[in-house]
Amino acid sequence: MYTPNSKWTWSFTMVALIQAGIILAFESYVFAHFQIHLRGVGAGNTTASRTIPTFLTLYIFGFIYQLLLVWDALRMRNTIQVIGLIMYNVGLLIYGSVQMEQIKDAVFQLAEDDFIRREIWRDTKPFLIAIPCILALGTACMSACAWKLYDEFAWTIYKRISADLRMKRRYLQYQVYIALLKFDFFFFLGFTVQFVVIVTQRQIEFALTIAAIPVTILILLAAAWFVRKENLWGTIAVIILYFGGLAYFIFKMVRMYSPSYRGAYLPARKELTTFAVLTIILIILTIIGACLCAHNYKRGLKPYVNKPASIDDDEKPIGSAYAPYATEMGMGVNGKLPPLRPSANRIEID
Known part of the structure; x- marks a missing residue:
């Protein structure tokens, strides 16, 4: 079980924890204050009364998921995911402003x-104003920690990839793609939860939205598996599904603002629009990332992204003929070391 082991990993973790604790406390107060003063027999059945509970549920899930990604990024010493978490925080800030x-x-x-x-x-307004302010402060603190973590994690990346610049670029593209898959999950699920809770029309479109949740999870898991195994046809199939998801969110955007359907989406149209726009951007970036990763197949990256080896970082023979394979990400194909190659620095007498 990983625990932070340096000043800056602890700092990054504590910023995320404190930020999540304060904001969830504020959202809980707003929710409780709202529910206590809600009166009338039919009040709970109105679309407007479901808006605040939806915000609270989404924020709870968003910050719990963020803490999970923080732990995962620090455990893997993944600089790309750390940077992605800062952008994720900006997304939550935008959502907090819109709400x-x-x-x-x-x-x-x-x-x-x-x-x-x-x-x-009037009673809840100060807390709602404070939420984006806290998120802005948290984003600034996380950015400062990320700057220090970049230097701290740089040595780990060097030990994984050695000094091969082309392999570093391929590995970077792989890391970006995997990070995008993790963030895609939250923004798609966030949009779907809001749609299911707030939009009351029960049509075929509603049923398809419910069915899309498990399908999306399977697609994202398959995408990660295909890129690790360098399965080209599987990746092509996933890219086609990405384009289907892109068309779905563009369709939703058009539907939300069409005159005949505007009323059904009005109570949460701004939040749904925010999530739809962010998800569309993420899907486009994910398609680009998938294409770049597919272009790197069969070029020697696979040993770096396979099952982690049991050798500790400090014991790895960096600079030796086995250095490219003695990494945290894998020892080689089928878990075996390749034949020993002569070192370029060794002088041999024929």
Whole structure:
């Protein structure tokens, strides 16, 4: 079980933990204050009354998932994922900024129907303003820690790949692609949860959205497996499915703003739009990453991304003929070391 083992890994972890704790406490207060003062028999059945519980659920999942990714990034000493976590934090900041106006609209709409008092917005507004401010501060602190972690993790990357610049570039593209898959999962699921909870129309489209959740998880797992095994046809099939997902989110964007369907999406249209736009951007980047990784197949990267070896970092024979294979990511094909090659620095007398 990995635990942070340096000043900057501990700092990065603590920033994520403190940020998550404070924001979840604020969101819980807003939710509790809202639910306590909600009154009326039919109040809980309105779309507006489901807006705040959805925000809270999504934030809980978002920050728990972020803490999991923080642990994973530090465990793997993955600089790319650390940088991705900062961008993830920016996404949560944008979402926190958007939710203020949506909650205000939800409270005022419920107040018109006498389901809640307008003063609830005045009571919760300071906490909702504080959430993006805390996220901005947390993003700045995480960026400072990431700068130090970049130097700290650079030696690990060097020991994995040695000084081969072309292999470093291929390995970097692989890391970026795997990180994108992890972030794709959250943003797709976040959009789907909001759609299922807030949009009340039960049509074929709704059922297909529910069915898409397990299918998406399987696609992302298959994508990671295919790239590790350098399965070209599997990767091509996944890329085709990515284009299907891209078409789906573009369709949703158009549907949300079409006059005939606008009413069904109105209570959370801004949040759904935010998640849809971020997901579209991520899918495009994921398609590019998949193409780059497929281009690198059969070029010697596979030994670096296979099963981790049991040799400790400090004991690896860096600089020897076995150095490219004595890495954390794998020993070689079928777990065996390749034949010993003559070192370029050795002088041989014929």
